[in-house]
Amino acid sequence: MTPDTNRRWLLASRPTGEPTREDFELEESDVSEPGPGEVLVRTRYLSVDPYMRGRMRDADSYADPWGIGEPMRARCVGEVVDSEYDGLETGDVVAGNLYWAEYATVDGDRVERVEVGDLPVSTALSVLGMPGRTAYVGTVDVGRVEPGDTVVVSAAAGAVGSVAGQIARIAGGRVVGITGADEKADWLTDELGFDAAVNYRTAGDLSAAVAEACPRGVDLYFENVGGEVSDAVTDHLTDYSRIAVCGKIALYNQEDGDVPRGPRRLHQRTRTRVEGFIVSDHAHRAEHITDRLRRWVSEEEVRYRETVTEGIESAPEAFLGLFEGTNVGKQLVRVA
Numbered sequence: 001m002t003p004d005t006n007r008r009w010l011l012a013s014r015p016t017g018e019p020t021r022e023d024f025e026l027e028e029s030d031v032s033e034p035g036p037g038e039v040l041v042r043t044r045y046l047s048v049d050p051y052m053r054g055r056m057r058d059a060d061s062y063a064d065p066w067g068i069g070e071p072m073r074a075r076c077v078g079e080v081v082d083s084e085y086d087g088l089e090t091g092d093v094v095a096g097n098l099y100w101a102e103y104a105t106v107d108g109d110r111v112e113r114v115e116v117g118d119l120p121v122s123t124a125l126s127v128l129g130m131p132g133r134t135a136y137v138g139t140v141d142v143g144r145v146e147p148g149d150t151v152v153v154s155a156a157a158g159a160v161g162s163v164a165g166q167i168a169r170i171a172g173g174r175v176v177g178i179t180g181a182d183e184k185a186d187w188l189t190d191e192l193g194f195d196a197a198v199n200y201r202t203a204g205d206l207s208a209a210v211a212e213a214c215p216r217g218v219d220l221y222f223e224n225v226g227g228e229v230s231d232a233v234t235d236h237l238t239d240y241s242r243i244a245v246c247g248k249i250a251l252y253n254q255e256d257g258d259v260p261r262g263p264r265r266l267h268q269r270t271r272t273r274v275e276g277f278i279v280s281d282h283a284h285r286a287e288h289i290t291d292r293l294r295r296w297v298s299e300e301e302v303r304y305r306e307t308v309t310e311g312i313e314s315a316p317e318a319f320l321g322l323f324e325g326t327n328v329g330k331q332l333v334r335v336a
């Protein structure tokens, strides 16, 4: 049966600097019944991700900007509650690029069945989803991690970083995580098998703290943060080291003119390879990588956490928390 009302978040304004709750508007509307070829999906979980900050800005990026008054989009997991699409039935659990919304009526080919085996469906948005694949691509394909490498991961207790560090450990690396809270640092070393963790908020001289944690220098830096964290790691890169540039969250709330220019502090690192990547460019390998992650999770070689806020109302708070570090592991919103 089709429900009556839907609630969804719209982009109300383009933030300058840190976004606030006022940049989002919760709209109530009728639920549209699916037409031919469409499905109606009830969202169970929606994912909030740092790249969404870029889409709130009217600037050139690999992801198109969202328009003011348009619905916020998100990768979601949900349940088909009505289907006019051959191949999907009521009750099927699906994932797709949908909205910050309770319901979405979309073409059936915009969603696919969720394949997570015995794991919770939310893992399709976390360790078995885009963040897990990003961790794999950055560590293995771009970072080309080797046994014996010293690997530093920033935002190490987040969705991508926590998995990247564990993959580097499995590959035989010595893994150091950088994070912003002692509890997160303890999680990395006590539960995820990181060899050391540095709290960038309390370390004082961060470059010295990285040197202490990495006595043989840094062979691979999995870059999630940018700014001063990045500078502190760059100081200790070895000859023929690599930087896998995954993201630079510390810069996402800065306006263009304020973002520091150029790769900083690489002046004595002429043999370092710096390579950025976007996980969607590796979509052809998604199935292979997901299978690998599923096996590691089932063997408890890779552990994961999800931080979940409750209700569609909480989506902006969950998103804003990414920039405060309120999440451990993947930040999700449970909608139904």
Ligand code: NDP
Residues within 6 Å of the ligand: 049, 050, 051, 130, 131, 134, 155, 156, 157, 158, 159, 160, 161, 178, 179, 180, 181, 184, 224, 225, 229, 245, 246, 247, 248, 249, 250, 251, 277, 278, 279, 280, 322, 323, 324, 325, 326, 327, 328, 329, 330, 331
């Ligand atoms: P996380 O789960 O890691 O959440 C963000 C974390 O970043 C926070 O928990 C916080 O942790 C840390 N952080 C926030 N602001 C700062 C700051 N100013 N300085 C230092 N640390 C900060 O998010 P994701 O795992 O989803 O994303 C991690 C990175 O990967 C982002 O840069 C993102 O853009 C990028 N990414 C890139 C992809 C690609 O295809 N290239 C795909 C997916 C993500 P703490 O408490 O430790 O500070």
